[in-house]
Amino acid sequence: MADPKTLIELATFERQNRRDVEAATATQLADAREALRQAREAVADAVEARTAASADAARLRRLLGNIPMPADGEPLLEELADAIAEERAAAAALTEAELERTEASTALARLTEAVEHAGALRLAADADLVATQTRIAARDAAIDSAKTGAASGAKQAATNALAGADYTAAKARVESYLPPVLYNRARARFALAATAATRAAQIADATAAEFATALQQSGLPEDKLPALERAYNLAEGKLLDYASQAVSAVASASATLVRLAQPTLPPALTADQRAEIEDAAALGDRQAAVAAEAARDTALQTLADKEALLEIERIKVLAANPEADLDTLDDDPNTPLGAATVAWQQAHAAYTTAEDDFTTKPALPKSTHAVTLLAWQTAVPESVWSELESFWRAEDVLNRYKVLVVNPMVTAAKAAELAWVTEALADIARQRRLDWLGERLTAESTAAAELAAKMADRSAHALRGYLTL
Numbered sequence: 001m002a003d004p005k006t007l008i009e010l011a012t013f014e015r016q017n018r019r020d021v022e023a024a025t026a027t028q029l030a031d032a033r034e035a036l037r038q039a040r041e042a043v044a045d046a047v048e049a050r051t052a053a054s055a056d057a058a059r060l061r062r063l064l065g066n067i068p069m070p071a072d073g074e075p076l077l078e079e080l081a082d083a084i085a086e087e088r089a090a091a092a093a094l095t096e097a098e099l100e101r102t103e104a105s106t107a108l109a110r111l112t113e114a115v116e117h118a119g120a121l122r123l124a125a126d127a128d129l130v131a132t133q134t135r136i137a138a139r140d141a142a143i144d145s146a147k148t149g150a151a152s153g154a155k156q157a158a159t160n161a162l163a164g165a166d167y168t169a170a171k172a173r174v175e176s177y178l179p180p181v182l183y184n185r186a187r188a189r190f191a192l193a194a195t196a197a198t199r200a201a202q203i204a205d206a207t208a209a210e211f212a213t214a215l216q217q218s219g220l221p222e223d224k225l226p227a228l229e230r231a232y233n234l235a236e237g238k239l240l241d242y243a244s245q246a247v248s249a250v251a252s253a254s255a256t257l258v259r260l261a262q263p264t265l266p267p268a269l270t271a272d273q274r275a276e277i278e279d280a281a282a283l284g285d286r287q288a289a290v291a292a293e294a295a296r297d298t299a300l301q302t303l304a305d306k307e308a309l310l311e312i313e314r315i316k317v318l319a320a321n322p323e324a325d326l327d328t329l330d331d332d333p334n335t336p337l338g339a340a341t342v343a344w345q346q347a348h349a350a351y352t353t354a355e356d357d358f359t360t361k362p363a364l365p366k367s368t369h370a371v372t373l374l375a376w377q378t379a380v381p382e383s384v385w386s387e388l389e390s391f392w393r394a395e396d397v398l399n400r401y402k403v404l405v406v407n408p409m410v411t412a413a414k415a416a417e418l419a420w421v422t423e424a425l426a427d428i429a430r431q432r433r434l435d436w437l438g439e440r441l442t443a444e445s446t447a448a449a450e451l452a453a454k455m456a457d458r459s460a461h462a463l464r465g466y467l468t469l
Helices: 007-066 070-147 150-163 165-175 180-193 195-216 221-261 271-277 280-320 326-330 336-359 369-379 382-403 406-453 455-463
Strands: none
Touching (some): 007 070, 070 221, 070 406, 150 382, 165 221, 165 382, 195 221, 280 336
16 A cells, blocks of 8 residues: 555554564464474484484394304494494484474464564554544544534634624723723733743743754654654644634633623722722822833843743753753853853843832832832722723633634644654654564574574584584
8 A cells, every 4th residue: 555644544554564463473373383293293203213223223232242253243233333323313313303393382482472462563553543543533523613614613703703893892891990001001911921821832842842852863763753743733732722612712702792891781990999090199100100010021021031041041951961060051151051041140130120110119208119009900899800801811812713724724734644654654664674673583593592502412413424504
């Protein structure tokens, strides 16, 4: 058959290979049983022949001992020489028959284990094919759902929701809760919180890349597989997530907009709460506090980014040498790690200054920016923060699905599958060679050891004219 191009074709190909190996090994086992039977018969025949030859030689020796005149022994001496030659030939034949019996017995034991092993591998291949078929069926169902099925309308539904009257009304409602300067600051903080997950994923990806690089230094197909499998899993996961989550996520986000857009909703703030939040006399100090916090948060984000890059550089160094002296490399700005350390130190210094401006320098004689802003944020009731969170979360979900395109995800998954299958096929071919060589090495090493055990007998037979090579 043509080389597999898909995971199902690969699993089918491997299952057939395992079936073929199991069948061939079973045939070899049957042949080995027959070979052992014949070898045992040959040993029995050789023992019988040697016994007969030894008995004949002993008989002639007795006759020679009983003749009255030496001259009468000439015929018996000739017969005895022939009998001795026959006895030696029979002994040499017995040695070879015993060696063949030992080899046949060893081969039978080895093939018995090989048949069991081949059967186990075939069962594993059967199970792998079923699991792969189930997996690909789920993936293909996800593709169908994303392209033409239930999830296919999620992108348009998200687009429509963001362009609809409910979104406009909900946005107007939540924006009315807070003065623009506080609303925008809170929205920025909400978005910044999500960047931590992005940085963690970057560090994980960098670690995976170093792991793949270390494996692939061997150049073996087997060592390329983990990275290719991970790439496929990620691509497949995006499709499965889209198919399983898009409809419910967009529907839930849209429902949030509908709820927040209801004109019958009671006011979120009492008159006193609104007066406190919109206190014009405090606005200038509050704006200064917002600006100071924004500067602090920007510096904090830069510091977090530099810290992630520094961690990645450390991972690279330790991936190359787990015993590396990080302290020394940190202090050398001419190394990538040293440069990353300098960048982190600069970012940390900028953050320290911004944090100091926000938390310790007074905006008023009896206050600081941090205290001023915290008091303003505390004046906002929990119900308002909850509604803002619900709206922003819904807005983010809809924006994410609005820009998602299915076809590139499908293309990426199929390309990752082909790359994985191609290397897996090369590894199967390599492993098959190693399996054959390993089995052959075991057989030849055993045969050499068994032959060596018989060398004393063979050498003795060779001295007497019966050389076997």
